[in-house]
Amino acid sequence: MSVFTKVSHKALTAFLEQYPLGALIGFQGIGEGVENTNYFVDTEDGRFVLTLFERLDHDDLPFFLGLMAHCADRGVPAPRPLRAKDGEVLRELCGKPAALVQRLEGASALTPNTAQCHAAGEALADLHSSARSFRLTAANTRGRDWRVATADQVRPRLPPEAAALLDTALAADEAARWTALPQGVIHADLFRDNVLFQGDQVSGIIDFYYACNDALLFDLAVTVNDWCFEQDGRLNRARYRALTEAYCAQREPTETEQADWSGVLCAAALRFWLSRLYDWHFPRDGDLVHIKDPTPYERILRFHTGGQPLSL
Structure with missing residues (x-):
C-alpha cells in the first residue's frame, strides 16, 4: 500500500461524484505495503479505502473485487467493494484502474498474542x-x-x-x-x-x-x-x-x-x-x-x- 500515483483534491472530488457518498471531507495516502497506491478517504457518508492498481489491469480485477464481495456475503470480515451510481465497482482515476472499498474497523496486532x-x-x-x-x-x-x-x-x-x-x-x-x-x-x-x-x-x-x-x-x-x-x-x-x-x-x-x-x-x-x-x-x-x-x-x-x- 504505497503511494506511486499522486491524486489531487480536484481529481478525487470528480471521481467521488460517480458514487452516492456525499462530499469529500479529507483523504490521506497510506505508506505501508509495496504494490498499489492507497488512500484513506472520508466523505459525508463514511470512511473508505481508495486503491489505484499500479500493475493489475481491468481484466485481472473482477476476480479480486468479486472474491471480496463473495467472502463478505458469507460472513468473512472482508472489505466490500462499493458500487458506483451505474452499478459498477471498477472505475478509472489518474489513468489507472481504481476502486473504493469499505474501511473496516479495528487495528493490526503487530505483536500478536x-x-x-x-x-x-x-x-x-x-x-x-x-x-x-x-x-x-x-x-x-x-x-x-x-x-x-x-x-x-x-x-x-x-x-x-x-x-x-x-x-x-x-x-x-x-x-x-x-x-x-x-x-x-x-x-x-x-x-x-x-x-x-x-x-x-x-x-x-x-x-x-x-x-x-x-x-x-x-x-x-x-x-x-x-x-x-x-x-x-x-x-x-x-x-x-x-x-x-x-x-x-x-x-x-x-x-x-x-x-x-x-x-x-x-x-x-x-x-x-x-x-x-x-x-x-x-x-x-x-x-x-x-x-x-x-x-x-x-x-x-x-x-x-x-x-x-x-x-x-
Whole structure:
C-alpha cells in the first residue's frame, strides 16, 4: 500500500461524484505495503479505502473485487467493494484502474498474542471454506515459475552464502508435490498487517490483491511464517501451536500435506524473500514507497533449511 500515483483534491472530488457518498471531507495516502497506491478517504457518508492498481489491469480485477464481495456475503470480515451510481465497482482515476472499498474497523496486532494467533488461524480456515463456492479463478502470479525466474534475477547480487541458501530453498520448492496438495482460493498474503482486530477478535481481513488459486497449505505457510517467527528468525512455538491448531481444527491436513509441510513452509518463505530482494535491488519510483527489508525472510529460510522440521 504505497503511494506511486499522486491524486489531487480536484481529481478525487470528480471521481467521488460517480458514487452516492456525499462530499469529500479529507483523504490521506497510506505508506505501508509495496504494490498499489492507497488512500484513506472520508466523505459525508463514511470512511473508505481508495486503491489505484499500479500493475493489475481491468481484466485481472473482477476476480479480486468479486472474491471480496463473495467472502463478505458469507460472513468473512472482508472489505466490500462499493458500487458506483451505474452499478459498477471498477472505475478509472489518474489513468489507472481504481476502486473504493469499505474501511473496516479495528487495528493490526503487530505483536500478536496467542489468542489473536488462534483467531487468525480460524479466520484463514473460514476464508478457505467460504471461497470454495467462488467460481472465478486466477493463477498465482508469485508461483513456482515466478520464483525460479526472480531467483535468476537476484542471484548475481547475492553473496555466496545467500546464493547457496537460495539454491537450497529452490530445491525444496521443487520437491514439494504441489499438484497432490488440496487446492482452492487462497489469500496468499495474510500478514499481520492485513488482519484487523478488535480485542482478540478478527474484525477485518484486507488486501486481497495477491489472492489466487493454489495449494491451501501454501496459504497456511505464508501466514505461519509471518505470525509465528520473531525478527531474529526464532520460532515462537506458542504462537505456532495456537495458529496451526485453530486452522487444522476446521480443516484437517491430508497425509501429503503433513509430509510436505516443511517444503511448503520453505517455498512460502522463499516467495517473500525473493520479492523483497527484488524490490531492494530494483526499487520502483513513487512517493511514500515502502521497501521491506529482506533479512527477516532470509532468517526464516535458514530455520526451515536448518534441519528443524515442523509438524502439523
